[in-house]
Structure formats: C-alpha cells, structure tokens
Amino acid sequence: MDLTELLKIANAERNKQKSIRVHCCTSTGCQAANSLSVKNNLATAVKESGLSDRVEVVGVGCMGFCGRGPLVQIDPEDTLYEEVTPEDAPSIIDALNGGVVKPIQGDSQHPFFARQMRIVRQNTGKVDPESIEEYIAVGGYQSLYKAIYDLTPTEIVQEISKSGLRGRGGGGYPTGLKWATVAKMAGEQKYVICNGDEGDPGAFMDRSVLESDPHLVLEGMAIAGYAVGANHGYIYVRAEYPLAIQRLQKAIQQAKRYGILGSQIFESPFDFKIDIRIGAGAFVCGEETALIQSIEGKRGNPVPRPPYPAESGLWKWPTLINNVETLANIAAIIREGADWYSSIGTENSKGTKIFALTGKIRNNGLIEVPMGISLREIVEEMGGGVPEGEIKAVQTGGPSGGCIPASMLDIPVDYDSLSKIGSMMGSGGMVVMDRATSMVEVAQFYMEFCREESCGKCVPCRAGTVQLDALLTKIVNKKATMDDLTKLEALCQMVKDTSLCGLGITAPNPVLSTLRYFKEEYLELIQANNLDVSLTS
Amino acid sequence: MSVRTLTINNIPVAIEEGATILEAAKEAGVTIPTLCHLEGVSDVGACRLCLVEVENINKLLPACVTQVTEEMVVHTNTPKLQEYRRMAVELIFAEGNHVCAICVANGNCELQDAAIQVGMDHTRFPYRFPDRHVDVSHSQFGIDHNRCILCTRCIRVCNEIEGAHVWDVAQRGENCYIASGLSQPWGEVEACTSCGKCVDACPTGAIFRKGTTSAEKQRDRAKLEFVVNAREKQEWTR
Ligand SMILES: Cc1cc2nc3c(=O)[nH]c(=O)nc-3n(C[C@H](O)[C@H](O)[C@H](O)COP(=O)(O)O)c2cc1C
Numbered sequence: 001m002d003l004t005e006l007l008k009i010a011n012a013e014r015n016k017q018k019s020i021r022v023h024c025c026t027s028t029g030c031q032a033a034n035s036l037s038v039k040n041n042l043a044t045a046v047k048e049s050g051l052s053d054r055v056e057v058v059g060v061g062c063m064g065f066c067g068r069g070p071l072v073q074i075d076p077e078d079t080l081y082e083e084v085t086p087e088d089a090p091s092i093i094d095a096l097n098g099g100v101v102k103p104i105q106g107d108s109q110h111p112f113f114a115r116q117m118r119i120v121r122q123n124t125g126k127v128d129p130e131s132i133e134e135y136i137a138v139g140g141y142q143s144l145y146k147a148i149y150d151l152t153p154t155e156i157v158q159e160i161s162k163s164g165l166r167g168r169g170g171g172g173y174p175t176g177l178k179w180a181t182v183a184k185m186a187g188e189q190k191y192v193i194c195n196g197d198e199g200d201p202g203a204f205m206d207r208s209v210l211e212s213d214p215h216l217v218l219e220g221m222a223i224a225g226y227a228v229g230a231n232h233g234y235i236y237v238r239a240e241y242p243l244a245i246q247r248l249q250k251a252i253q254q255a256k257r258y259g260i261l262g263s264q265i266f267e268s269p270f271d272f273k274i275d276i277r278i279g280a281g282a283f284v285c286g287e288e289t290a291l292i293q294s295i296e297g298k299r300g301n302p303v304p305r306p307p308y309p310a311e312s313g314l315w316k317w318p319t320l321i322n323n324v325e326t327l328a329n330i331a332a333i334i335r336e337g338a339d340w341y342s343s344i345g346t347e348n349s350k351g352t353k354i355f356a357l358t359g360k361i362r363n364n365g366l367i368e369v370p371m372g373i374s375l376r377e378i379v380e381e382m383g384g385g386v387p388e389g390e391i392k393a394v395q396t397g398g399p400s401g402g403c404i405p406a407s408m409l410d411i412p413v414d415y416d417s418l419s420k421i422g423s424m425m426g427s428g429g430m431v432v433m434d435r436a437t438s439m440v441e442v443a444q445f446y447m448e449f450c451r452e453e454s455c456g457k458c459v460p461c462r463a464g465t466v467q468l469d470a471l472l473t474k475i476v477n478k479k480a481t482m483d484d485l486t487k488l489e490a491l492c493q494m495v496k497d498t499s500l501c502g503l504g505i506t507a508p509n510p511v512l513s514t515l516r517y518f519k520e521e522y523l524e525l526i527q528a529n530n531l532d533v534s535l536t537s
Numbered sequence: 538m539s540v541r542t543l544t545i546n547n548i549p550v551a552i553e554e555g556a557t558i559l560e561a562a563k564e565a566g567v568t569i570p571t572l573c574h575l576e577g578v579s580d581v582g583a584c585r586l587c588l589v590e591v592e593n594i595n596k597l598l599p600a601c602v603t604q605v606t607e608e609m610v611v612h613t614n615t616p617k618l619q620e621y622r623r624m625a626v627e628l629i630f631a632e633g634n635h636v637c638a639i640c641v642a643n644g645n646c647e648l649q650d651a652a653i654q655v656g657m658d659h660t661r662f663p664y665r666f667p668d669r670h671v672d673v674s675h676s677q678f679g680i681d682h683n684r685c686i687l688c689t690r691c692i693r694v695c696n697e698i699e700g701a702h703v704w705d706v707a708q709r710g711e712n713c714y715i716a717s718g719l720s721q722p723w724g725e726v727e728a729c730t731s732c733g734k735c736v737d738a739c740p741t742g743a744i745f746r747k748g749t750t751s752a753e754k755q756r757d758r759a760k761l762e763f764v765v766n767a768r769e770k771q772e773w774t775r
C-alpha cells in the first residue's frame with residue numbers, strides 16, 4: 001500500500017457512495033432504543049420505493065443527541081429525525097420522494113449542534129465505523145502516511161508540543177512533553193497504550209469515539225508509535241463496552257489487511273501492531289500504573305510513581321499512555337498543523353473537548369466544544385437549561401471533580417479555570433443539578449462510589465473513604481453534630497494529602513467543593529439534628 | 538559509587554545514590570514510623586505512615602520508596618505529619634477488630650508500637666466491627682483476619698523470599714482480605730512449605746503459630762535478614 005493506492009481506495013469509495021445517504025445511528029445508546037430495526041426497515045423502504053440507485057442506508061456512529069435516539073440523519077440535505085421507530089421508516093424514505101414530512105423531525109441547526117466544533121467527532125455520525133474504506137474516503141490514514149514519509153519522529157513530537165494539546169484523560173498533562181519524554185528514553189522495546197477504561201459514572205465520551213470512529217484512534221496510536229519509537233500498542237477497553245471492542249477488533253483486522261497496521265506500514269521500515277486488552281470494569285484500572293499492572297496480568301493496583309510509565313512502564317519498558325480522546329486529536333493535528341490547532345481554545349487549553357451532558361437538563365448527550373466556551377453557553381444554550389425550575393450547580397470531573405454553583409456559570413471551560421475554583425475538567429462528565437438536588441447527597445453519592453472503587457491498597461483511601469462515607473451518611477440522615485463536620489473536614493484533607501494514587505487524592509473533591517459553595521446545606525442538616533436532640537432530651 | 542548529601546530534620550546525611558529517604562533517616566538516627574515496610578522485601582508504599590515533607594515539593598512523599606536527591610531538605614515530624622499519622626493509625630484501629638488484651642502479639646505488636654509512637658490513645662472514628670474470619674486449617678499456623686491490617690508483608694515475604702506465593706489480596710477496598718492459595722483454607726494450599734516466614738513478617742497477631750496465647754507471639758525477624766543475606770551475599774552463618 002502506498003499513497004496512490006490509498007487515494008485510489010478513497011476515490012473508489014466516494015464514487016461508490018450514493019448521492020443521498022440515510023445515516024442511522026448504530027451506537028450503544030440508539031441500539032438500545034431499537035435503532036437496528038429502524039435501519040433494517042429503512043433499507044427495506046429504500047428497496048421497495050425503487051430509490052436504490054441514488055439512496056443508501058448507512059449505519060453510523062453516535063450523533064451526540066443520545067437522549068432523543070434513535071437518530072436518523074439525511075445527507076446532504078441535513079434533515080434530522082429523532083426518536084424514530086421502525087414504523088416511521090417508510091415515511092422518512094417517502095419524504096425523499098416528495099412525501100409528507102414527519103413530525104419527528106428534529107432541528108439540526110439547534111444550538112446543541114450549531115455551537116459544536118468537531119475535530120475528534122469530525123467523521124462521527126457520517127461514516128460507517130465498520131468500514132475502513134469509508135474512513136479512507138474522508139481522508140483517513142493520510143496523516144499516518146504524512147507522518148511516516150514527510151516528517152521525522154522529532155518533528156512530529158515538536159508539532160504535537162506546539163499544538164498545545166493536553167491529555168484528555170483527566171490530568172491535562174501536556175501531550176507533546178509526554179511524547180518527548182518517551183521518545184528520548186533508551187530502550188529496545190517501547191509501548192503505546194490507549195486508555196479506554198472510562199470508569200467515571202455518567203461518562204461515555206471515549207466509548208462513543210471508539211464505537212463511532214475506531215480507525216481515528218488506531219491512526220493516532222500508530223502516529224504516536226512512530227513518533228516515540230514504539231512498535232507495539234495496546235488498547236485497554238472495559239468489558240462493559242462490547243460494541244467498542246467488536247468494532248476495534250474489526251478495524252484492526254481491516255487495517256492489517258491493507259498493510260496500514262502490522263509490519264512495514266505503507267511499505268516503510270516502520271512496524272506497529274495493536275492488541276486489545278479487556279478490563280473488568282474497575283475505575284481504578286483507568287489509573288495508568290494500575291492499568292499497566294492489569295495488562296501485565298496482575299491485580300490492578302496502582303504502584304508509587306516515580307518511576308513514571310514514560311521511564312518504566314509496561315514490563316518495565318518506556319511506555320506512552322494516552323487517553324482515547326487525546327489520541328483521536330492526533331490525525332487532525334498532523335493534517336492541519338499545530339498552528340491551526342493552537343488557534344482554537346484558550347491560552348493554556350487548546351482545541352476542543354467532548355462532554356457528556358446529563359442530569360437535570362433538556363438536551364442530554366455528547367457535545368464537542370472549543371475550550372474556553374462558558375459553562376453557561378453549554379448548559380443554557382446548548383443544553384436548553386433545566387426542564388423545571390432553576391439550575392443550582394454543575395458537577396464536572398466526576399468523582400474526582402467538584403460542583404460549580406450557578407452563580408459561577410460564566411467561567412470559561414478550560415483546565416485552569418476549572419481547577420482554580422475547586423473542580424476539574426476530568427474526562428468530561430458534566431452533570432446539571434436543579435434546586436431540588438441536595439448537594440450533601442451528591443457529595444455522598446460520589447464518596448460511596450470512591451469507597452466501592454478503592455483498590456484497598458493504601459490506608460487513607462481504603463479506610464478513609466469508608467469513614468467519610470459514614471460521616472456524610474450521618475449528615476444526610478440528620479444524625480450529625482458539628483463535631484462530625486470537623487472530623488469530615490480534617491479527614492478530607494488527610495485522605496487528599498496522603499493517598500497513594502489519584503483515586504484517593506481526588507476522592508474528597510466533591511465534598512470539599514460542596515463545603516466551599518454549599519456549606520449552609522451541611523449546617524442545615526446538622527441543625528435539624530440538634531433540634532431533634534433538644535426535643536428528646 | 539556516587540554519594541548524595543541531604544538534611545533530615547536539620548541533620549546532615551551523606552548516603553549513596555539510589556538510597557531511599559527511609560534509609561537515609563536511619564543513617565541520621567531519625568526514626569520514621571512504618572508499617573508496610575519490611576527489611577529484605579520490596580516496598581509498596583501502602584500504609585502511608587512514612588510520609589515526609591520535602592522542601593519545595595508540594596506533596597508528601599513516602600520515605601520508603603522515595604530516592605534521595607542532592608541537597609534535599611526533609612522534615613519527618615511536622616505537626617501536619619503527626620496529625621496525619623495519628624489519623625492513619627486511628628483509621629487502621631477502627632477498620633479491623635483489634636482487641637489487644639486477647640491478642641497473641643500484645644506487647645510485641647508493630648501496630649501497638651505505631652500507636653504509641655504517634656500518640657494515639659483512642660480513635661475519633663467509630664469502630665466498623667467487620668465480620669471477619671479465622672483460619673486455623675493449617676497444621677502449624679493460623680491466620681486471624683480480624684487482626685490483619687493489609688500491609689501485604691506476608692504476601693511479599695512468601696513471594697519474594699520463599700518463592701511460594703501462597704498469599705495474595707482478594708477483593709477490593711474495605712472488603713480486601715489476604716487470601717491463601719486460590720482463596721482456599723490455608724491448610725489445603727499445596728504451595729505452602731510451612732516455612733513460617735509469614736509469621737515472622739506479620740506486624741500484628743494476624744498470622745501466628747498455633748499454641749501461642751495472649752502476648753506470647755515472638756518474632757524471629759533476624760531470620761528474614763539471614764535468609765536474604767545467605768542468598769545474596771553467600772553468608773551462610775548467623
Ligand atoms: C482513579 C483514576 C482513574 C482514571 N481513569 C482514567 C480513564 O478512565 N481514562 C483515562 O484516559 N485516564 C484515566 N485516568 C488518568 C490516567 O492515569 C492517565 O493520566 C491518562 O490515561 C493519561 O492520558 P492523557 O495524558 O492522554 O490524559 C485515571 C486516573 C485515576 C487516578
């Protein structure tokens with residue numbers, strides 16, 4: 001396979017595609033809402049209406065508006081249908097022939113779509129994730145070709161550094177710096193790991209990327225491998241993501257068949273193979289050192305850093321570990337250049353970020369927005385605000401993050417602004433809460449999660465989260481005293497400062513941030529207890 | 538051999554490159570409380586008692602796994618560290634069922650020692666009273682999970698020195714326990730050589746020799762060092 005052949009496949013595929021494409025989402029969310037039957041009925045309707053010469057039905061990845069699935073979108077006219085049932089299929093196809101438009105039509109110009117900026121999700125919802133040819137038809141694997149033939153590994157690392165890309169897995173570590181470190185390490189063997197563990201409750205960004213555009217991630221990994229000098233990559237995906245695993249397997253096979261993965265990629269001396277490792281769904285296995293233990297077949301316990309994986313990772317070899325979304329940005333940066341990428345976003349947070357917008361909000365789903373957009377734009381304009389009443393807070397960063405009060409909705413969404421106010425970007429969960437939500441209960445929910453997900457290795461997290469959960473439960477049940485609040489604050493600080501890994505270190509964040517902005521709710525619950533005590537004694 | 542110089546609680550120390558802060562502290566005559574650390578086996582940094590403050594580093598570092606660097610300024614006993622250590626020991630006591638009066642290790646227990654060292658006379662956290670088991674299926678030894686603090690020293694000593702790997706951790710979080718074999722009764726684990734190293738490694742009375750009663754547990758800690766020296770330095774006499 002060389003560039004001419006790659007372009008030939010792209011052309012052949014484009015010529016093969018019909019002028020009207022009916023895109024039907026076949027990702028997990030829409031599949032659960034019966035989208036496979038919708039797709040079958042659409043295909044039958046096309047056949048029966050005699051439109052087969054110009055219309056085709058294509059199963060595509062997630063379009064983002066998951067709360068209104070199954071979604072069907074018509075290209076190129078960009079009509080969107082929401083909550084489509086299999087029975088609606090004939091009339092949707094009929095409409096292409098001048099028939100009556102169905103009431104289920106959605107608004108593809110809604111701010112939910114219009115305010116998005118798609119880099120990672122560029123092909124998502126447009127290409128069939130199970131077809132490498134469709135990916136190649138939209139320019140896929142040309143960045144990898146460019147990386148191998150037009151750039152040196154050092155130039156690639158420089159380009160990624162210059163782009164300002166930071167890790168999307170939670171920490172926000174500069175990606176270029178990480179690549180440079182691994183590239184500089186001596187070692188006859190190096191590895192690239194793609195972290196697709198995604199254990200935060202409510203988060204499904206990475207799943208959607210893997211299900212909707214698996215080749216984009218593979219291409220990012222291969223470029224990373226070339227840049228750091230690795231010839232072997234692992235994708236770690238949780239077992240709860242069977243569709244993502246199945247599509248990745250298929251994608252890897254297809255790429256191997258074309259000589260885009262495996263030995264002598266694009267007939268160059270560069271070899272790169274990718275294997276999938278399936279995790280059993282422990283949150284802590286998303287932590288890089290635990291993930292590496294897990295790939296090695298050991299118990300998924302974190303180990304102290306240093307040494308960092310970049311120096312001593314998988315089987316003690318230098319290892320680059322990046323999040324799915326981080327790697328899904330790479331092909332675009334190589335294609336469009338670092339200057340283009342760094343023109344998007346804020347000073348220290350470049351590019352876009354995908355968020356899973358959920359909770360008490362009208363428009364649930366996945367959005368990709370430029371960094372620096374205000375939280376208010378996301379929640380009120382794109383999300384359409386809360387269905388009833390007012391917004392009280394927005395939780396970002398999952399169990400490691402914090403709650404942002406409604407009064408602070410105007411802050412820009414970027415790494416530094418969020419951490420400055422005691423929350424964090426995290427992997428991209430965004431849960432909207434209305435006035436009826438008890439913030440203490442929210443804090444307790446996340447603490448319970450951390451308690452259940454603690455690996456149990458270190459004392460502060462194993463025993464501390466248990467006591468923190470008990471204290472919060474006591475407060476929620478109106479059984480606590482001021483003394484308990486003092487204990488809660490002291491223990492939060494201790495668990496944060498002394499835990500071994502990020503799970504324990506960040507576990508107190510939801511409590512600390514609600515104590516910071518909603519302390520009166522804690523005090524009210526404690527006063528309610530005092531009233532009871534004085535009544536009974 | 539390259540040497541690093543640093544200060545620990547204002548005491549200057551010189552020690553070879555690659556040494557840990559814990560080793561340097563020993564050299565300087567400074568005691569840092571530890572529980573999961575055991576001479577002769579690898580360190581895991583799990584109990585967090587050995588955390589120290591290092592100037593210009595904004596997080597606490599575990600002395601047992603942190604290598605010294607040139608001109609490092611270490612403080613091992615600041616009020617913050619004292620408070621955190623005390624709290625950690627309180628958490629451990631509240632987590633298990635530690636009844637010293639009826640324990641084989643009473644008076645010879647590293648958890649008791651740690652409590653005294655950090656000045657813990659009661660725990661501010663409610664006891665969890667977990668439902669744990671005692672396994673006396675082995676002909677010579679027993680394990681009382683009520684007294685286990687999950688330091689994993691038995692696992693490491695069995696794995697790294699004896700090479701039998703009888704022990705491992707099962708479950709996660711608060712439900713963790715030390716499992717023998719494939720989570721079988723200890724007496725049924727064929728890999729066990731009955732060497733007794735785990736009895737010597739255990740800091741509390743969790744693993745004990747059958748027939749010992751309250752306050753009778755004795756440890757032969759020197760035996761571990763002897764075995765390691767014998768292997769590594771070919772010193773076969775004690
Ligand atoms: C408890 C815990 C869970 C984590 N889970 C994930 C995860 O699911 N996915 C992920 O990419 N990173 C996760 N991380 C962060 C990883 O340790 C690591 O920093 C990340 O994969 C690096 O990739 P990046 O630089 O591209 O962000 C987690 C960290 C912690 C402490």
Ligand code: SF4
Pocket residue numbers: 284301302453454455456457458459461462499500501502503504505
């Ligand atoms: S902080 Fe929690 S999850 Fe991390 S090593 Fe300690 S016990 Fe395990």
Ligand code: FES
Pocket residue numbers: 570571572573574581582583584585586587588599600601602
């Ligand atoms: S002795 Fe260092 S963490 Fe336990």
